[in-house]
Amino acid sequence: MGxxxxxxxxxxxxxxxxxxxxxxxxxxxxxxxxxxxxxxFKCHTQSEAHQRQLLLFAETPGKYIYSFSKEFSDGFLEILxxxxxxxxxxxxxxxxxYISDKNHLHMNATRWLTLSDYVKWLGRSGICVADxxxxxxxxxxxxxxxEALEAQQKKDRxxxxxxxxxERMMExxxxxxxxxxxxxxxxxxxxxxxxxxxxxxxxxxxxxxxSSKLKTETVELSKLNLLKRKPEEQGNIFKKPKSVYSDxxxxxxxxxxxxxxxxxxxxKKEKQNRKDYWLAEDIVVKFISKSxxxxxxxxxxxxxxxxxNYQAKIKFIESGKKFKVDQEHLETVIPAxxxxxxxxxxxxxxxxxxxxxxxxxxxxxxxEIAKGPLKGRVITNxxxxxxxxxxx
Numbered sequence: 001m002g003x004x005x006x007x008x009x010x011x012x013x014x015x016x017x018x019x020x021x022x023x024x025x026x027x028x029x030x031x032x033x034x035x036x037x038x039x040x041f042k043c044h045t046q047s048e049a050h051q052r053q054l055l056l057f058a059e060t061p062g063k064y065i066y067s068f069s070k071e072f073s074d075g076f077l078e079i080l081x082x083x084x085x086x087x088x089x090x091x092x093x094x095x096x097x098y099i100s101d102k103n104h105l106h107m108n109a110t111r112w113l114t115l116s117d118y119v120k121w122l123g124r125s126g127i128c129v130a131d132x133x134x135x136x137x138x139x140x141x142x143x144x145x146x147e148a149l150e151a152q153q154k155k156d157r158x159x160x161x162x163x164x165x166x167e168r169m170m171e172x173x174x175x176x177x178x179x180x181x182x183x184x185x186x187x188x189x190x191x192x193x194x195x196x197x198x199x200x201x202x203x204x205x206x207x208x209x210x211s212s213k214l215k216t217e218t219v220e221l222s223k224l225n226l227l228k229r230k231p232e233e234q235g236n237i238f239k240k241p242k243s244v245y246s247d248x249x250x251x252x253x254x255x256x257x258x259x260x261x262x263x264x265x266x267x268k269k270e271k272q273n274r275k276d277y278w279l280a281e282d283i284v285v286k287f288i289s290k291s292x293x294x295x296x297x298x299x300x301x302x303x304x305x306x307x308x309n310y311q312a313k314i315k316f317i318e319s320g321k322k323f324k325v326d327q328e329h330l331e332t333v334i335p336a337x338x339x340x341x342x343x344x345x346x347x348x349x350x351x352x353x354x355x356x357x358x359x360x361x362x363x364x365x366x367x368e369i370a371k372g373p374l375k376g377r378v379i380t381n382x383x384x385x386x387x388x389x390x391x392x
Contacts, residue, residue: 024106024108025041026038026040026041027106028041028044028045028050029068029105029106029108029109030050030053030054030056030057030064031044031049031050031053065109065110065111066111068105068109068110069110069111069112071105072105072106072107072109072110073110073118075098075104075105076094076095076098076118077127077141079094079097079098080094080128080139080141081141081143083097084141085141085143086140086141086142086143087140088129088138088139088140088310089138089139089140090135090136090137090138091115091119091130091136091137091138091139092115092136092137094139095115115137116137119137119139122139123139126142127141127142128140128141128142129142129307129308129311131311131324131325131326132291133291133326134289134291140308162272166269166272169265170265170373170374171373173261173262173265174373174374176261266347267347269347269348270346270347273345273346273347273348273349274345274346275309275345275349277309277310277327278327278332278344278345278385278386279303279306279309279310279311279312279327279330279344280303280306280342280344280350280388281303281304281305281306282302282303282342282390282391283302283303283332283333283342283344283388283389283390283391284300284301284302284317284333284335284388284389284390284391285300285301285302285303285314285330285331285332285333285388286298286299286300286301286330286331286332286333287299287300287301287314287316287325287329287330288329288330288331289325289328289329291329292323295319296316296319299316299317299318299319300316300317300318300333301314301315301316301317301330302314302315302317302391304322307324310326310327311324311325311326311327312324312325312327312330314330331385332344332384332385332386332387332388332389333388333389334355334358334365334384334387334388334389335355335389336355337355337356337357337358338354338355339354339355339389339390339392340352340353340354340355340370340389340390340392341353341354341355341367341387341388341389341390342387342388342390343367343382343386343387344385344386344387344388345385345386346382346386348369348374348379351369351371351372351374352369352370352371352372352390353367353368353369353370353379353387354367354368354370355367355387356368356378362381363383363384364380364381364382364383364384365382365384365387366378366379366380366381366382367379367382367387
């Protein structure tokens with residue numbers, strides 16, 4: 001039976017049937033032929049051309065499977081790289097865009113049986129960062145192109161230079177503090193002018209030193225003026241006069257130039273070190289998700305390794321099992337007073353400190369830096385999520 005002529009109803013019907021994707025079970029990858037129904041696929045498998053292709057496949061099956069797997073992986077990663085870049089995306093969403101092409105290579109011809117197996121292979125190979133959540137598998141493409149590597153190197157150099165500048169500034173501030181402390185310990189022999197300052201609870205005292213000759217002349221003059229006054233006016237002089245300083249408000253102490261420098265540096269470091277990720281190694285966290293089952297809900301774990309800032313490999317303290325989870329499923333742990341903590345965010349990010357006080361009403365704590373050039377500095381009003389218990 002010949003083929004239908006162009007424009008005939010039979011020709012149009014065949015075109016309509018061939019349009020779009022067909023059923024996968026009636027597709028032959030070796031012959032790259034799509035059959036419309038089960039009878040057509042059965043006739044194709046019994047044909048001589050199909051038998052020749054099977055003989056070729058039987059000679060070197062590994063070569064064909066490797067070729068099909070590589071073609072599938074290249075197409076999948078090309079869509080992931082060009083469409084989503086290095087963003088974290090659901091693997092099934094990328095797969096749906098890949099199979100929307102009619103001429104795509106089907107997964108049943110590759111070495112992977114399911115999409116989950118393929119995603120796990122991408123994670124083991126280091127091509128992508130794979131993590132399993134309640135909504136399925138998510139992947140993040142790792143761009144290792146020369147342009148991306150060069151840009152990352154420039155970023156690392158810039159961060160290192162900024163860090164060096166911060167360290168130099170902190171050393172300068174520490175030297176200024178030590179110099180100010182040394183100056184306060186040495187008594188000053190020379191008289192220096194000081195600003196008049198009065199504490200809130202101390203009474204005001206004024207000492208006026210008058211020479212004896214001037215004092216005698218002042219007393220005699222006051223007596224003479226008293227005698228000249230009328231009797232009713234003389235009694236008023238014994239009333240207590242109002243203090244000149246009774247209506248003066250209490251002024252706050254001005255901050256020294258050193259305090260201003262420290263405050264500016266802390267504000268600058270707060271802006272630079274405040275990030276949307278906070279994970280760090282060797283800290284204790286609490287697992288607050290039910291994705292791994294109810295037995296791990298609200299259990300404490302130790303962060304063993306940080307992966308790509310937003311993910312970490314944790315080890316549960318009770319069971320000892322290890323999992324890779326996202327930071328959204330974790331929260332910080334506040335230890336007892338006097339225990340070591342690690343600052344995870346803010347101006348003092350990365351510092352080791354000791355917990356001094358917990359303010360439950362204000363949801364913040366006070367800490368003291370335990371190591372480094374800032375050792376001994378007390379920091380107040382630190383939020384709960386900015387610190388976590390440190391493994392000792």
